[in-house]
Amino acid sequence: MVALVVATAIYVPYSLRVPAPSGGSAIGLIYGSVGFCFMIFAGLLGLRKKFPVWRIGRAQTWMRAHLWLGLVSYPLILLHGAFHFGGPLTRVMMWIFTVVFASGIVGAAIQHCMPRIHTAQLPMETIYEQIDHVRDQLAMETGRLVESACASLDGELSRASMGQLAAAASAGTDWDVTVADGLGFNEQASRQLRDFFLSETLPYLEKVGSRGMPLADPMRAKAMFQQLRILLPAPLHSTVGDLETICEEKRQLDRQRRFHLVLHGWLLVHIPLSYAVLLLGAVHAVLALKY
Amino acid sequence: MAEIQAADITLTIDGLAVIVPSGTTVFDAARMHGIPIPTLCHQQNENPVGVCRVCVVDVGQRVYAAACIRPCEPDMKVQTGTDGVINTRRTLVELLMSDHPSPCAREQHSGDCELERLAADAGVTSPRFPKRATPRGKDDSSLAIAVDHEACILCDRCIRGCDDIRSNWVLARRGKGYQAGIAFDTNLPMGSSSCVSCGECMVSCPTGALTNKRIVGTELGTGDVVNPEELLDLPIFHNVSGTFLELNQKAIVKRYYKAGEIICREGDFGSTAFYILEGKVEVYLSSPIAHVKTQDSGGGFFKRLSSLLTPRGDDQRAEESTRAFIPIDASVDLPYGNPVADLVPGDLFGEMTCMNYYPRSATVRAQTDCVMLEMLRNVLDILQRNKTFRAQLERNYRARALDSHLRSVPIFAPLTKDFIDHLRDRVELIRYQPGQSICRQGDPADSFYLIRIGFVKISEQRPGGEMILAYLGRGGFFGEIGLLSGGTRTASCTALDHVEVVRITGQDFQLMLDRFPDVRRSLEGVAGERVEENRKHVQQVGEVPVDTFLAQGLMEAQSLLVLDLEKCTRCDQCVRACADAHQGVSRLVREGLRFDKYLVATSCRQCRDPLCMVGCPVGSIRRRNTLEVIIEDWCIGCGLCANNCPYGNINLHPFPVELDDPQNPGRRIAGTRQKATSCDLCHDHEEPSCVYACPHDAAHRVNPPEFFGGLLKRQEAGNRG
Secondary structure: OHHHHHHHHHHHHHHHHOOOOOOOOHHHHHHHHHHHHHHHHHHHHHHHHHOOOOOOOOHHHHHHHHHHHHHHHHHHHHHHOOOOOOOHHHHHHHHHHHHHHHHHHHHHHHHHHHHHHHHHHOOOOOOHHHHHHHHHHHHHHHHHHHHHHHHHHHHHHHHOOHHHHHHHHHOOOOOOOOHHHHHHHHHHHHHHHHHHHHHHHHHHHHOOOOOOOHHHOHHHHHHHHHHHHHHOOHHHHHHHHHHHHHHHHHHHHHHHHHHHHHHHHOHHHHHHHHHHHHHHHHHHHHHHHHO | OOOOOOOEEEEEEOOEEEEEEOOOEHHHHHHHOOOOOOOOOOOOOOOOOOOOOOOEEEOOOOOOEEOOOOEOOOOOEEEOOOHHHHHHHHHHHHHHHHOOOOOOHHHHHOOOOHHHHHHHHHOOOOOOOOOOOOOOOEEOOOOOEEEEHHHOOOOOHHHHHHHHHOOOOOEEEEOOHHHOEEEEOOOEOHHHOOOOOOOHHHHHOOOOOEEEOOOOOOOOOOOEEOOHHHHHHOHHHOOOOHHHHHHOHHHEEEEEEOOOOEEEOOOOEOOOEEEEEEOOEEEEOOOOOEEEEEEEOOOOOOOOEEEEEEEHHHOOOOOHHHOOEEOOOEOOOEEOOOOEEEEOOOOEEOHHHHHHOOEOOOEEEEOOOEEEEEEOHHHHHHHHHOHHHHHHHHHHHHHHHHHHHHHOOHHHOOOOHHHHHHHHOOOEEEEEOOOOEEEOOOOEOOEEEEEEEOOEEEEEEEOOEEEEEEEEOOOOEEOHHHHHHOOEOOOEEEEOOOEEEEEEEHHHHHHHHHHOHHHHHHHHHHHHHHHHHHHHHHHHHHHOOOHHHHHOOHHHOOOEEEEEOOOOOOOOHHHHHHHHHOOOOOOOEOOOOEEOOEEEOEOOOOOOOOHHHOOOOOOOEEEOOOOOEEEOOOOOOOOHHHHHOOOOOOEEEEEEEEEEOOOOOOOEEEEEEEEEEOOOOOOOOOOOHHHHOOOOOOEEEEOHHHHHHHHHHHHHHHHHO
């Protein structure tokens, strides 16, 4: 900031004294050289990150320098060009530089704010590269849960005696729920749970992203699981609860993927354009000094 | 001395007139004339006591008499099979069966439980009487004999066997009424008692209360089964019960090895110990003594990573130069510079593997043609309880191992040969069972201990409970703080597994300090460090509201890698830096438990209670004096530390080596071995690379109580508010 104030303090009397300030003047060249050096230094952060164990200053220091020098370099370049974008080459370069500058500011803001949101909204966060693997594991775990719950119901059916099965056929009444009703109820519950798993849960867990699917919407998912609880007998409610938790974890994984894109997506713009600016800046310097 | 001829007595048993010497019991008189009388508490080689009353007979008097203790009288008329007698016996058997877990262990194994056989003969299937309401329990502490108090009928046959026949005087009665039972010494668990496992009680027992234990699933397979007579001819088996050896024939075999043959390999898991009968063997470490490092082995986008070894000269670590010996599971330690030693007839190796199921600590190869006894832990346990064998073991230790054992502890390096000779006949080897207390906090300090086998837990009792201060393995020592301060023990020491310690009396310890001021200074230094570290630990625990903290095991950590999740952009620079610092393989994973806004990454925590150190067969994972846990270069890659680490923070890295080709002896082939690695805190640098490389100031290596202390206090204040 001090550098910026000093540069401005020098520029104001200079621009008043000279009718048409330009980058080719001595002061303009100084602005351009210093600004370009700052740009180069800011660009070196990428190189620093390639060699994280080199003891050439803490990465945090480099990051701060990157932010501040990058921030200062843009006004310096503007002062160098006397707020004109110049010819075709410099015009292209300045527009790209503007995008780099803006994306850097947006990126810094995102990286400052997003981690808090990330932490608050993703308690089940995992390593980004492991998301697909975790998703597969969730799908497998859900399959096991459903099979085990259905097997316990089927087990009750298999334990039923011939008499009970005959009673099931005749559907006699005794107390509120007969053995026959109970067995039929189990069979139906088992079918409903399997259907829900095959038609809703599994496709949702297997699909990357899954935007637009019913279970991707927390409110709709809540309603669907509530409905399932009404349909299924009480002993299966814990399994339904587990399925609901797994779907919530999948939603968080999808959200983490989106957050990750936001957190690091801007770099896809910032980094290539930064290198382009540095390249064009070097070309501009050579051309300007030579001709 | 002239024999007095007793007068003969004439009596009638079941209508048969019999003549027996005076003093003969009715039971013996009947038996001599082929009339069977059932019994439980009586057997021929023991004095009768008549406690079970199953042998009741009608002698024509008001009450039935117990035949085993009733002497014959002239003209006595004995009825052994009247309805009344049979009904009485049946009722007695029924009463005993009502408390008996049927089928008991003996009936299950060999089908010869005497009580159940009697019950079957009497037609007792389900007793009419209710079962005992309070269980009497089992005692599984002995390696040789299983004790099931539930099956005990209090016949006292075991007690008479132990006391009258063997004169061991270990077994006796305890309690009265429903609480009555058999007890070992002062009602100790059998494994902790002075029982020598002679097996007499077991063979005397008529039920499944005392049965022979077999080591499940560990038959020794090939090898010559040695018959008990042959074993009893060996000096080390003198005084061992032949019955026991008979019952455990498959638990000990004789093996023959040709010169050059490998007997066991380091890192292998096993369950046997070897005793050398003939020949000479060489013990050595085949793993290279070097630290493992990994690096890129090629260019290209997908880089292959391989691990290499760095010799000590290229990767010298602090304190390493003081290490003179590598502790192994044998009577000798291996010199660090040349880790090879010889074992000769009479030596035993593999005790820790056999007793505690630790991996083999070294490779053993026959130097000459050898004959060995390979044994399972029940046989080894019997031997170790045997006075003859213990005496030989101690003799060997004093003669050959005490010297290197003392010198393996750097502090004792200045001891002169004459002083070690002085100690040679004065030290005592003492064994402890798992969980047994060696000394208690507050006891008078009277001895100094060196650990020969196993691991010892050092702990302090605090108002909040027990606090673990350290785990010490072979080569470790304790007891110096109490002796130096001339007072009481400041901590309790407990055997974690089968432990053997060398005890040096307080007098000898004092003499050592007087004669060797360097040793005194070193010991005082170590004692001071330990006291100071304990004080800091206790102070930190006291300062921090620990409930939630302890719940996550964080208090046990000395150094945590925490990531501030509100600053971390998940850029993974920390992981990349770690991988780069360790030539390609990261020792941290950016995942773990969360505490408030912090993520405790998966990376070595330098625990105060380093479970990873328990069981290392060569003691290569240890602590520096700064309490930093490090893995030394003689790691044999057995993986026990990685399994023991509750946080998954130790990994095994493969590296290429040349190995003997088993198909073509004498030729070498390429293979891989493993060594354990964990976070070394980038000891070459001031700051760990993960922290240094974090561009967002999110990664920190912290001391948990200091770092989280303020946070926890604020949370607690907030909760109160």
